[in-house]
Amino acid sequence: MKKETVEINGYPVEVYSYNTIVLGTGAAGFNAADRLYQYGQTDMAIITENKNAGTSRNTGSDKQTYYKLTMSGDNPDSVAEMAQTLFEGGCVDGDTALCEAALSSQSFYKLVELGVPFPRNRYGEYVGYKTDHDPRTRATSVGPYTSKVMTECLEKAVSDKNITLHDKMQCIRVLTQNNRFYGILCLNLNSVDKSHRYVLFNAKNIIYATGGPAGMYSDSAYPFGHYGASGLAFQAGVKGKNLTEWQYGLASVKPRWNVSGTYMQVIPRFVSTDEEGGDEREFLFDYFQDKYDLLSKVFLKGYQWPFDVRKIDGGSSIIDLLVYIETCLKGRRVFLDFRENPGKSEIDFSQLTDEARTYLERAGATFGTPYDRMVHMNQPAVDFYRNKGIDLENQMLEIALCAQHNNGGLSTDAWWQTNVEGFFAAGEVSGSHGIYRPGGTALNAGQVGAVRAAQYIARNRQGDSESTKEFLKVVEKEVEETIRLGESCITTEDNIDDMWKHTTKRMSQAGAAIRTEESIEKITKEVLTEINQFSALIKVKEEKQLRKVYRLFDILTSQYVYLSAMTDYVKHGGKSRGSALYSDKSGKKPYDFLPDIFNFTIDDGSKNNQIQEVLYQNKECICTWRQVRPLPMEDNFFETVWREYRENGNIV
Structure with missing residues (x-):
């Protein structure tokens, strides 16, 4: 590491120089730093806006899942089978799917050795269960806070090695030129004093582990304090991939938490109110004549938590749409009420579907109120909200249809390097998933991506970063431009919070689970206008x-790129798939009671072997389509692989 102080535009600016910087302190970021150190690249540092923020540390569910190769019992499994499962999610590159399968065991056992208490039986087998889109029993969990425990254990591993960590540094510009990474400009949140306000990091490589672009949406399951930084990457020329593919689902608003699993299996009431909390009514009964058909669908939301267009007609995802109608179309608020049964009447559990009835009977939970059943089946799920100040025994819980995970992201190769030389992306910001993914694959993908990027850097991208003099020659213009952008917004007025609320709410209404071509095009133009007039607005x-200010600019850039991807998808004949319903006047409504906006056509799968990539250039988006990279078919003759491994570690 080298440290110097230079002057730019009248400001003294500290410049830190490293071979590699890791941006982000989630499970992927900490693992990337730990792996770099393990592989011999110690000239590096972690940079973070807030060490204790982020999705990995502050999110979960009733039983947060980690996905890996089967490691117990006599159920057959293999790397090739797991890779095939991931590949079949649609729009997935085969080489990254194979890497995520091949390194899942190594990544899992490292976490075990670091102290993550994944359950095993008395013979040492790490047992599993079946999760969504999972043909085996590859899922495991340590409870509601799997990713939090992972992050804490990985942080300790980094701390024990005395790896440098720069906290309270908000990245406000990624510095590139001619498709090559040079460094980042940060706002020093520890000081607003002009003499310490801006900090430069000069590096040959970056592992970008900033998480998904959560800041784009107001209705979000992401924790407060997590915003992402995808817009900064797009500004720097990094391509996006599969940006249309998200996962949305029902989540509480305060705190932000998935209401999956037991929260739905106990069959709570769904209550709608006006903005002030008045005019309370149980709105689901407006749409269903068969009470037990409705209650069975609510139960299934526990199993089938993500909104899925395939599960609207006759399935549980109709519940998501009805919540969306209340909140986004009618402007009302929706709550879960565990204090009384739906309809404020007794439930005849024998009238539920076989799946719901059998589950509740086996759980011994065919009695009482939803709250009574929750306490009986999953006391920790009750305790979670109580610890957050919400007593489900006496209070209703506000929910919405929320953005929960971006299956797309930045486009990378099999070493998690983007199209920009020296720029690697790991974790949710990296778009290694496609349309569908087994639950828990995101945690595995983040660990694997960190390993692959660290291996490649340690083997092929050693050496010092540019001298400070040469570095400034390349980046000084961009740095000055970025400083002016922010400081030109300092006036005697203040509208930042109102603009933030407006732009994120707009995205949740038109660019989330429910999408119409007209609305997308309309708000895309609005967003671009706001980008072009940012300093004046x-x-x-x-x-x-x-x-x-800098965060909002990043959010607007992300929104523009993502919305442009959605528009291009529709213009290429794309239909409803995954967790996105595209309104289609020539389509059909699954229920007559739905508004016409919910006419849609299920995608026929013909685009599942194609990947859309987006390049943001001169405030325009260039969308291209390519074939997925196929699953590699390697000739794994031992002597050949061994020889190649001795020569270069098979890191090429």
Whole structure:
């Protein structure tokens, strides 16, 4: 590491120089740093806006899943089978699927050795269960906070090695030129004083582990304090991949938490109110004549938590649409009420579907109120909300249809390097998933991506970064431009919070689970106008608000690129798939009671072997389509692989 101080545009700016920087302190970021150190690249540092923020540390579910190769019992499994499962999700590159399968065991056992208490039987087998889109029993969990425990164990591993960590540094510009990475510009959140406000990091490589672009949406299951930074990557020329593919589902608003599993299996009431909390009514009964058909669908939301267009007609995802109608179309609020049974009447559990009835009978939960059943089946699920200040025994829980995970992201190769030389992406920001993915694959993908990027850097991208003099020659213009962008917004007025609320709410209404071509095109134009007029539109009174200014610019850029991808998808004949319903006037409504916006056509799968990539250039989006990279078919003759491994570690 080298440290110097230079002057740019009248500001003293500290410049830190490393071979590699890791941006982000989630499970992927900490693992990337730990792996770099393990592989011999110690000239590196971690940079983070807030060490204790982020999705990995602050999110979960009633039983958060980690997905890996089967490691117990007599159920057959193999690397090739797991890779095939991932590949069959649609729009998935085969080489990354194979890597995620092949390294899942190594990544899992490292976490075990670091202290993550994944359950095993008395003979040492790490047992599993079946999760969504999983043909085996590859899933495991340590409870609601699997990713939190992972992050804490990985942080300790990094801390024990005394790896440098720069906290309270908000990245506000990724510095590239001619498709090559040079460094990043950060806003120092520890100080608003001009003498310490900006910090430069000069590096040959970056492992970008900033998570999904959660800040785009107001209705979000992502924890407060996690926003992502995909817009900065797009500005730097990094291509996006599968940006249309998200996972949406029902989640509580405060705190942000998936209401999956037991929260739905106990069959709560769904209550709608006006904005002030008045005019309370149980709205689901407006749409269903058969009470037990409705209750069975609510139960199934526990199993089938993600919104899925294939599960609307006759399935449980109709519940998601009805919540969306109340919140986004009618402007009302929706709550789960565990205090009384739906309809405020007794449930005859024998009238439920066989699946729901059998589950509740085996759980011994065919009695009482939803709250009574919750306490009986999953006391920790009750305790979670109580610890957050919500007593489900006496209070209703506000929910919405929320963005929960981006299956797309930044486009990478099999070493998790993007189209920009030296720029690697790991974790949710990396778009290694396709349309569908087994539950828990994201945690495995983040660990594997960190390993692959670290291996490649340690083997092929050693050496010092540019000298400070040469570095400044390349980046000084961009740095000055970025400083001016933020500081031109400092005035005697303040509208940043209102603009933030407006732009994120707009995205949740038109660019989330329910999409119409007209609405997408309309808000795309609005977003681009706001980007072009940003300095004139956005106003803050105080310099400490600069963090919001730069964050909003990143969010708007992300929205523009993602919306452009959605428009291009429709223009290429794309129909409803995964967790996105595209309104189609020539399609059909699964229920007559739905508004016409819910006419849609299920995609026929003909595009499952194609990947859409998006390049943001000169405030325009260039969308291209390519074939997925196929699953590799390797001739794994031992002597050949061994010889190649001795020569170069098979890192090429």
